[in-house]
Amino acid sequence: MLRYLLRRIGMIVPTFVAVTFLSFMLIRLVPGDPIEVRAGEHGVPPERLAEFRHQFGLDQPLWKQFLDYEAQLLHGDFGTSIVTQDSVLHAFFQLFPATIELSVCAILFAVLVGMPLGVIAAVKRGSGFDYGLMGISVTGASMPIPWWGLMMILIFSVALGWTPVSGRISDAYFIDPVTGFMLIDCWWSDDAGACTSAASHLILPTIVLGTIPLAVVARMTRSAMLEVLSEDYIRTARAKGLGGLRVVVIHALRNALIPVVTVIGLQVGSLLSGAILTETIFSWPGVGHWLIESIQRRDYPVLQGGTLLIATLVMLVNLGVDMTYGFLNPRIRR
Amino acid sequence: MPLLEIRNLSVEFPTARGVFRAVDGLEMTLDAGEILGVVGESGSGKSVTMLAVMGLIPYPGRVRADVMRFDGTDLLGLSPRQRRSLVGKDIAMVFQEPMTSLNPCYTVGWQIGESLRAHNAVPKSAVRDRVIELFRQVGIPAPETRLRAFPHQLSGGMNQRVMIAMAISCNPRLLIADEPTTALDVTIQKQILDLLISLQRERGMALALITHDMGVVAETAHRVQVMYAGQMVEEQRTDALFAAPRHPYTAALLDALPERAVGHARLPTIPGTVPGIDDRPAGCLFNPRCRFTTERCVAEPPPLAGPAGARARCHYPLDAPVAVTA
Numbered sequence: 001m002l003r004y005l006l007r008r009i010g011m012i013v014p015t016f017v018a019v020t021f022l023s024f025m026l027i028r029l030v031p032g033d034p035i036e037v038r039a040g041e042h043g044v045p046p047e048r049l050a051e052f053r054h055q056f057g058l059d060q061p062l063w064k065q066f067l068d069y070e071a072q073l074l075h076g077d078f079g080t081s082i083v084t085q086d087s088v089l090h091a092f093f094q095l096f097p098a099t100i101e102l103s104v105c106a107i108l109f110a111v112l113v114g115m116p117l118g119v120i121a122a123v124k125r126g127s128g129f130d131y132g133l134m135g136i137s138v139t140g141a142s143m144p145i146p147w148w149g150l151m152m153i154l155i156f157s158v159a160l161g162w163t164p165v166s167g168r169i170s171d172a173y174f175i176d177p178v179t180g181f182m183l184i185d186c187w188w189s190d191d192a193g194a195c196t197s198a199a200s201h202l203i204l205p206t207i208v209l210g211t212i213p214l215a216v217v218a219r220m221t222r223s224a225m226l227e228v229l230s231e232d233y234i235r236t237a238r239a240k241g242l243g244g245l246r247v248v249v250i251h252a253l254r255n256a257l258i259p260v261v262t263v264i265g266l267q268v269g270s271l272l273s274g275a276i277l278t279e280t281i282f283s284w285p286g287v288g289h290w291l292i293e294s295i296q297r298r299d300y301p302v303l304q305g306g307t308l309l310i311a312t313l314v315m316l317v318n319l320g321v322d323m324t325y326g327f328l329n330p331r332i333r334r
Numbered sequence: 335m336p337l338l339e340i341r342n343l344s345v346e347f348p349t350a351r352g353v354f355r356a357v358d359g360l361e362m363t364l365d366a367g368e369i370l371g372v373v374g375e376s377g378s379g380k381s382v383t384m385l386a387v388m389g390l391i392p393y394p395g396r397v398r399a400d401v402m403r404f405d406g407t408d409l410l411g412l413s414p415r416q417r418r419s420l421v422g423k424d425i426a427m428v429f430q431e432p433m434t435s436l437n438p439c440y441t442v443g444w445q446i447g448e449s450l451r452a453h454n455a456v457p458k459s460a461v462r463d464r465v466i467e468l469f470r471q472v473g474i475p476a477p478e479t480r481l482r483a484f485p486h487q488l489s490g491g492m493n494q495r496v497m498i499a500m501a502i503s504c505n506p507r508l509l510i511a512d513e514p515t516t517a518l519d520v521t522i523q524k525q526i527l528d529l530l531i532s533l534q535r536e537r538g539m540a541l542a543l544i545t546h547d548m549g550v551v552a553e554t555a556h557r558v559q560v561m562y563a564g565q566m567v568e569e570q571r572t573d574a575l576f577a578a579p580r581h582p583y584t585a586a587l588l589d590a591l592p593e594r595a596v597g598h599a600r601l602p603t604i605p606g607t608v609p610g611i612d613d614r615p616a617g618c619l620f621n622p623r624c625r626f627t628t629e630r631c632v633a634e635p636p637p638l639a640g641p642a643g644a645r646a647r648c649h650y651p652l653d654a655p656v657a658v659t660a
């Protein structure tokens with residue numbers, strides 16, 4: 001297990017280089033550099049622009065810029081935003097709790113709703129419920145987030161007026177960002193109104209971001225359960241005179257969790273890309289929103305640093321999932 | 335009154351090609367403390383019969399019987415809750431595949447404890463001690479450490495001992511062992527069989543020993559019931575059956591025993607296989623493989639006939655039945 005862990009950690013370094021290289025090259029393929037975008041149509045003289053480019057090292061050859069950037073990263077320096085002069089690391093950690101809050105809520109929603117649905121579908125296989133759920137989940141798994149988000153806003157915010165359209169909390173409240181997690185901060189502040197407001201702001205983004213993982217989790221749970229329910233040890237559990245719920249949950253679901261957790265782990269990467277879209281639609285002040293803005297402003301250090309930090313987190317989560325896998329499956333535990 | 339009494343049991347599975355009757359008109363009685371050997375080739379319906387007794391026939395299988403009683407209780411009339419309190423406690427079962435019959439996610443100790451807890455067999459605080467005691471009884475060395483092992487860490491023979499410990503944990507009055515040694519190494523087979531017999535003797539429980547091996551039956555069972563294609567084709571006391579089999583199928587099974595085949599160049603085998611859903615013949619189900627088939631065998635299914643306790647389902651039974659005592 002330890003050797004496996006070390007090998008996995010060893011894999012992180014080449015992945016790092018690949019991620020920085022890709023984000024470095026891709027953003028430079030977009031026409032216009034940060035200086036041009038900032039100067040806009042103000043008619044800044046070309047000499048002045050050249051001076052700015054020199055200041056940020058943008059006049060160097062690409063390979064030199066890249067190596068300088070890697071060297072800078074090696075010193076633990078993620079750079080500063082060309083636009084705001086803020087440290088990238090600092091900005092990231094300020095915004096990241098909002099993204100985590102949204103992602104965790106979406107995953108919880110997907111698991112808490114999707115898993116029971118998948119279990120019921122498997123236990124009642126071939127029933128109307130089973131066919132209905134599988135039909136819906138095919139649609140859900142391929143739901144385009146921007147369209148889905150707008151539809152939800154149109155129905156629940158605009159037509160019904162049940163939920164707010166955007167943001168994390170109503171302007172009427174000011175909550176001190178102690179942890180950065182709005183729900184927790186509100187709860188600490190002991191302000192019931194703020195809590196309700198924060199929760200109601202979370203509902204739609206959670207559903208929109210959670211829809212795809214929910215569909216995936218439901219399908220995976222169903223197929224894993226179908227396989228497990230036909231295993232010999234399920235018959236043994238029944239032969240012991242155990243109740244149906246106990247057989248399904250303690251004996252079957254426990255085994256079905258192994259593939260389901262893997263699938264949830266694999267969803268984390270696409271969940272973060274979904275979070276970027278969802279944050280943009282709901283003006284959710286997280287890293288996704290921030291990254292999209294950095295593209296618009298060609299803020300190279302922010303985009304590169306932010307992408308790298310997100311990639312790091314995805315790798316850590318995948319590692320965590322593999323650890324959980326070992327914990328869930330005694331056969332690969334050492 | 336017999337402990338287990340079954341009359342005219344049928345188990346049917348609807349399939350794409352029509353209803354398949356896996357067990358047909360089966361009769362079975364088993365007294366307290368008795369060992370019944372149930373023999374037949376693979377696919378004869380032995381497992382399905384026993385799963386029907388346990389109430390474990392998977393959906394959409396259908397179970398019907400004129401009588402299916404355990405200790406006077408009608409098994410088919412039980413509510414699911416009543417059945418659960420009986421199954422695993424008074425009737426327990428050991429399966430063929432020890433490696434896949436235990437849940438890979440839990441320790442073997444926990445899985446045995448679960449049976450004890452489900453039936454409140456011992457106070458909660460005594461569960462662990464009882465599991466250790468059970469491990470000793472089934473001959474698992476170093477119970478305190480084995481308790482914490484997962485099934486994949488134990489051998490097939492050890493896992494089968496665990497299965498047996500689990501089955502006897504609540505002191506069943508009927509133990510069903512469905513080919514308990516088929517999946518094991520030859521050297522281990524004898525040990526497990528001896529264990530089952532000694533437990534049966536110590537506890538005076540009834541044992542239904544299912545096997546496809548006549549040799550196993552010869553050494554252990556008091557009575558033998560031979561099954562073929564879902565039907566009981568012969569029943570006799572073990573010594574009588576070995577001395578004078580009445581059904582040609584039984585005779586063929588006995589001829590295939592290595593110790594009876596001395597002098598033959600090759601071990602005699604029964605040509606063909608047990609008919610499945612597509613190839614059940616008219617008349618006697620054994621007629622395509624029988625040496626003595628006549629027109630009558632092809633035309634009309636034979637009834638179960640002969641004196642009680644020594645019946646055979648054949649138009650032309652081989653020998654006159656030996657006198658049955660008791």
Ligand SMILES: Nc1ncnc2c1ncn2[C@@H]1O[C@H](COP(=O)(O)OP(=O)(O)O)[C@@H](O)[C@H]1O
Pocket residue numbers: 347354356374375376377378379380381382383392395610611
């Ligand atoms: N769940 C099921 N659905 C359909 N057919 C089944 C099912 N279980 C068993 N059968 C069929 O019933 C017949 C008897 O099977 P079984 O009792 O397992 O034989 P064995 O005597 O080897 O234990 C076989 O032909 C088998 O294919």
Ligand SMILES: [Mg+2]
Pocket residue numbers: 380381382512513
């Ligand atoms: Mg069988």
